[in-house]
Amino acid sequence: MNSSIPISDSLRDLLSLVSLTPANIALYGVLAAALPLVFTYTVSSLNDGKPTKDGEPPVPPYWFPFVGHGFALMGGMDKMMSRYRKTDGGPGKPKTLTVFGKKMYLISDPGSILLMWRKSKSVVFEPLLEFTLKQLFGGNDAAARVLNVGSPGVDQTGLEGEMEWMKFVHQMYIRELGPSTPGLENMTNVYLRELNKEIEKLVGKETKEIDLFAWVKKIMFPASGRALYGYKLDLGEEMAYNFWNWDAGFLQLVKFYPDFMIPGVRASRDRVLDALVKWRMEVKDLRDKIDDDVVWEENFGARLIRDRVKLTEQVLAEDDHRGHASIHLSIFWGLEANAIPVACWTVAFALLTPGLFERLKAEVSTAVLPPVEGSSMPSWDVDMLVKLPLLNAVWQESMRLCVSSLSPRVVIEDTEIDGYIYKKGGMVQGMSPIVQLEEEYWGKDVLEFNPDRWLPFPGESASAAGKRIRDYQSKVRPFGGGVSICPGRHFAGQEILATVAVFVTAFEWEMEGKKAPEVNRDYFGAGGLPPKSDVRLKVKRI
Numbered sequence: 001m002n003s004s005i006p007i008s009d010s011l012r013d014l015l016s017l018v019s020l021t022p023a024n025i026a027l028y029g030v031l032a033a034a035l036p037l038v039f040t041y042t043v044s045s046l047n048d049g050k051p052t053k054d055g056e057p058p059v060p061p062y063w064f065p066f067v068g069h070g071f072a073l074m075g076g077m078d079k080m081m082s083r084y085r086k087t088d089g090g091p092g093k094p095k096t097l098t099v100f101g102k103k104m105y106l107i108s109d110p111g112s113i114l115l116m117w118r119k120s121k122s123v124v125f126e127p128l129l130e131f132t133l134k135q136l137f138g139g140n141d142a143a144a145r146v147l148n149v150g151s152p153g154v155d156q157t158g159l160e161g162e163m164e165w166m167k168f169v170h171q172m173y174i175r176e177l178g179p180s181t182p183g184l185e186n187m188t189n190v191y192l193r194e195l196n197k198e199i200e201k202l203v204g205k206e207t208k209e210i211d212l213f214a215w216v217k218k219i220m221f222p223a224s225g226r227a228l229y230g231y232k233l234d235l236g237e238e239m240a241y242n243f244w245n246w247d248a249g250f251l252q253l254v255k256f257y258p259d260f261m262i263p264g265v266r267a268s269r270d271r272v273l274d275a276l277v278k279w280r281m282e283v284k285d286l287r288d289k290i291d292d293d294v295v296w297e298e299n300f301g302a303r304l305i306r307d308r309v310k311l312t313e314q315v316l317a318e319d320d321h322r323g324h325a326s327i328h329l330s331i332f333w334g335l336e337a338n339a340i341p342v343a344c345w346t347v348a349f350a351l352l353t354p355g356l357f358e359r360l361k362a363e364v365s366t367a368v369l370p371p372v373e374g375s376s377m378p379s380w381d382v383d384m385l386v387k388l389p390l391l392n393a394v395w396q397e398s399m400r401l402c403v404s405s406l407s408p409r410v411v412i413e414d415t416e417i418d419g420y421i422y423k424k425g426g427m428v429q430g431m432s433p434i435v436q437l438e439e440e441y442w443g444k445d446v447l448e449f450n451p452d453r454w455l456p457f458p459g460e461s462a463s464a465a466g467k468r469i470r471d472y473q474s475k476v477r478p479f480g481g482g483v484s485i486c487p488g489r490h491f492a493g494q495e496i497l498a499t500v501a502v503f504v505t506a507f508e509w510e511m512e513g514k515k516a517p518e519v520n521r522d523y524f525g526a527g528g529l530p531p532k533s534d535v536r537l538k539v540k541r542i
């Protein structure tokens with residue numbers, strides 16, 4: 001008899017579950033909503049770690065049908081990858097994500113990223129040009145059309161027979177920004193001259209307290225702007241404010257944030273566009289009066305810009321001011337937005353890493369030349385400067401820690417990379433920032449600034465050191481790769497190395513007890529990363 005009591009109790013429990021009380025209705029609602037999620041998660045977990053039936057990289061488990069990995073992605077690609085990294089027990093396994101029915105492939109093995117760049121006929125950047133131009137640089141349909149002509153993976157209906165603007169521009173990059181070209185040499189010389197002028201304006205013999213990052217930005221923004229765009233573009237304080245205010249919202253623009261969530265970002269970008277409109281109006285009639293052989297002059301700056309202005313005028317209506325300005329803004333952003341933060345970090349580490357300042361000062365003194373007439377600042381043998389091992393090591397290590405460049409591509413034909421199939425229509429992200437900070441490649445001190453890892457270790461043979469350092473170089477790719485690799489990388493290198501040389505040579509610094517700030521990694525994928533805080537130092541001219 002005793003045993004009947006529990007049976008009737010459980011029956012009562014069961015009946016109470018099926019009776020339709022409001023509490024039960026709510027419970028069933030929750031269960032009904034959870035069921036598809038649990039089902040999706042269970043099925044996707046069963047396939048975890050295996051290639052898909054089409055041979056694509058494995059799909060990590062996810063909960064939400066259709067939304068797929070969308071929510072996880074919103075939490076940040078870096079956090080997502082570090083979770084997968086833990087589950088995989090090692091680095092470098094590629095992943096297929098599904099996001100609102102679309103495929104996104106994440107590649108985080110350095111060798112596979114390189115292979116992906118080499119497949120430049122079927123894995124291309126061009127289908128993203130229109131999005132980039134409109135969403136980030138404020139371009140219009142007419143300007144997007146210009147970039148789309150001849151672009152692989154972009155429907156060419158209605159574009160046949162028009163000029164392939166991007167093709168010409170890529171040729172110009174090689175001609176004007178390539179190593180040892182007169183274009184590059186002149187830009188670097190102008191940059192150094194303008195850097196010196198800005199410094200002479202701002203620093204004297206009396207000691208001054210500064211915020212290091214803000215101060216380096218203030219000096220470099222007009223100097224590098226003039227090296228590319230000449231003297232007629234407004235590079236004053238308001239322009240700088242608008243530029244950095246817009247740049248700070250860059251990731252949110254990529255994610256289509258509305259204006260109320262990023263107040264002032266689009267408005268600041270429009271002010272920068274206005275400045276470019278004003279500049280073009282002022283200089284455009286001079287373009288045919290300047291000899292083709294002139295590599296740099298004050299109106300257009302570098303010949304590259306003069307040639308881009310001429311080319312753009314062949315394909316856009318003369319009065320499409322926004323169209324012209326947005327195309328000119330893209331290279332202006334490339335120039336300022338990445339190189340300046342990287343230079344700030346390189347200077348900060350050079351000054352604030354114990355013992356480094358004196359070593360660097362001694363090394364760069366071998367490339368110093370007497371000041372040019374009319375200047376109180378040293379000048380430089382740039383060819384020597386760019387070969388200095390410690391200076392380069394400091395730059396490489398700063399980029400490893402402080403640049404977060406993704407390399408987005410679209411698959412336009414099914415493509416095999418390292419044994420996996422990447423399907424047409426999918427988007428690919430080369431996850432170089434993950435490689436740069438992977439403990440298995442760099443060791444326990446992966447997050448520490450250690451320029452000496454880029455130099456031969458004590459007792460290491462030259463060939464072993466060369467091999468190790470080449471291997472390291474293959475794991476730091478801040479400039480992307482393949483045919484869309486950053487064309488400004490040689491100028492960036494020269495300008496950053498020269499800036500560090502000037503900053504360790506021409507000033508007396510008071511930096512007792514100060515440390516380089518922490519890197520703000522919330523900006524994953526944004527290029528040159530900002531610091532979490534500024535650092536106050538005292539400085540005066542020697």
Ligand code: HEM
Pocket residue numbers: 125228330331334335336338339340342403405406407408478479480481482483484485486487488489491492527528
């Ligand atoms: C440290 C500084 C810099 C970094 C980290 C950087 C990074 C990058 C990256 C990651 C890309 C995309 C590459 C890819 O898709 O694989 C890129 C493209 C580009 N960069 Fe840079 N960049 C820097 C400096 C510069 C400078 C100084 C200029 C101008 C002189 C410049 C102009 C450009 C342009 C025009 C593109 C687009 C290329 C195209 O149309 O295919 N960049 N940069």
